[in-house]
Amino acid sequence: MNLAKAKEILDEGGLVGIPTETVYGLAANALDREAVTKIFKAKQRPLYNPLIVHVSDLGDIYSLAKNIPNEAFQLAQEFWPGPLTIVLPKKQSVPDVTTGNKDTVAIRMPDHKLTLELLEQLDYPLAAPSANKYKAISPTKAEHVKQAFGDDFPVIDGGQCSEGIESTIVGFEGDTAIIYRHGLITGEQIANCLNQAVTEYNSEKIIMPGQEKKHYSPRTHLIYTNDPEKVFIDHAVTKTAFIQFSDKEYDTHLVDHIVYLTKENGLREAAEKLYETLHELDNMDFGLIVAEEVPDEGIGKAIHDKLSRAQNF
Ligand code: TXA
Ligand code: MG
Numbered sequence: 001m002n003l004a005k006a007k008e009i010l011d012e013g014g015l016v017g018i019p020t021e022t023v024y025g026l027a028a029n030a031l032d033r034e035a036v037t038k039i040f041k042a043k044q045r046p047l048y049n050p051l052i053v054h055v056s057d058l059g060d061i062y063s064l065a066k067n068i069p070n071e072a073f074q075l076a077q078e079f080w081p082g083p084l085t086i087v088l089p090k091k092q093s094v095p096d097v098t099t100g101n102k103d104t105v106a107i108r109m110p111d112h113k114l115t116l117e118l119l120e121q122l123d124y125p126l127a128a129p130s131a132n133k134y135k136a137i138s139p140t141k142a143e144h145v146k147q148a149f150g151d152d153f154p155v156i157d158g159g160q161c162s163e164g165i166e167s168t169i170v171g172f173e174g175d176t177a178i179i180y181r182h183g184l185i186t187g188e189q190i191a192n193c194l195n196q197a198v199t200e201y202n203s204e205k206i207i208m209p210g211q212e213k214k215h216y217s218p219r220t221h222l223i224y225t226n227d228p229e230k231v232f233i234d235h236a237v238t239k240t241a242f243i244q245f246s247d248k249e250y251d252t253h254l255v256d257h258i259v260y261l262t263k264e265n266g267l268r269e270a271a272e273k274l275y276e277t278l279h280e281l282d283n284m285d286f287g288l289i290v291a292e293e294v295p296d297e298g299i300g301k302a303i304h305d306k307l308s309r310a311q312n313f
Helices: 003-011 033-043 058-064 070-079 113-121 142-149 187-194 228-234 267-282 300-310
Strands: 016-018 025-029 052-054 084-089 104-108 168-173 176-181 221-225 240-244 257-260 288-292
Touching: 003 016, 003 025, 003 113, 016 113, 016 142, 025 033, 025 052, 058 070, 058 084, 058 104, 070 084, 070 168, 070 187, 142 267, 176 187, 221 228, 221 300, 228 240, 228 288, 240 267, 257 267, 267 288, 267 300
Parallel strands: 052 104, 084 168, 221 288, 240 257, 240 288
Antiparallel strands: 016 025, 084 104, 168 176
């Protein structure tokens, strides 16, 4: 679908799938209550889960947020356009439905040529969660969006997402930065940029979909483990796929299919391939997917977090 057609649908309060560098988004006019409500319906997402608002210009945050700490500008200047979402106190102009009734709004400038071009042509920012049904695997290709919402669903095809996992989400308590969701921009990078320690949001309270225990799940059973050989033996009669991260030599004779997330232990490459691999294996009729544990550090934190939640066995 071309940008002109997408603009027409969005101007009329409709939904369009948009490419970003992280994952595809399910977009609507962020300032139009009715349009935003359609996102929640299509995704089957509970109304208390706030959406991310996408902008193409740093100045746009003034029309969405107030009392913006200096640190927010420092981060935006350093990492935008890019996979960082910044949570700020919201202005009244942002409808409550967009922010799940919170008094904060999450904002990001995505790094994708087509979507930036589209945003520049619109008179409003775009609210867009990942374009998957609630709790399913996030989409990294236009065809994933069509698989979830139907062949006729309008999607701007921007090719495969270059980064492959969702943005890091950061907010502030006073001047202190708090990470709400791990992503490609690490806590260390944020701390370095701000020259201060950052806190991890660490609560038992489930207030965000990315923090619910089960999420990002394939339909196929998935076990995430640091002892894959034991799992192969325990499930020897099951048709099994193995997602390997490390270059360890496992006895894989009980495994039917192996996918390497990276050739050189590269966490970036692993992040890029993660959802793509899960989608592919999920369509291949395995009885079980076994995923090898990824180191819980740097970008690995985000991958580890997603695979822990994808586990459904
Ligand atoms: O990379 C991304 O961030 C992608 C692309 C499309 O931009 N979007 C994305 O959206 O991952 P979604 O809806 O799947 O995840 C948005 C996350 C949720 O965990 C939501 O709770 C959190 O952002 N969020 C949104 N507004 C928030 C707020 N005001 N305070 C705290 N968290 C917020
Ligand atoms: Mg999502």
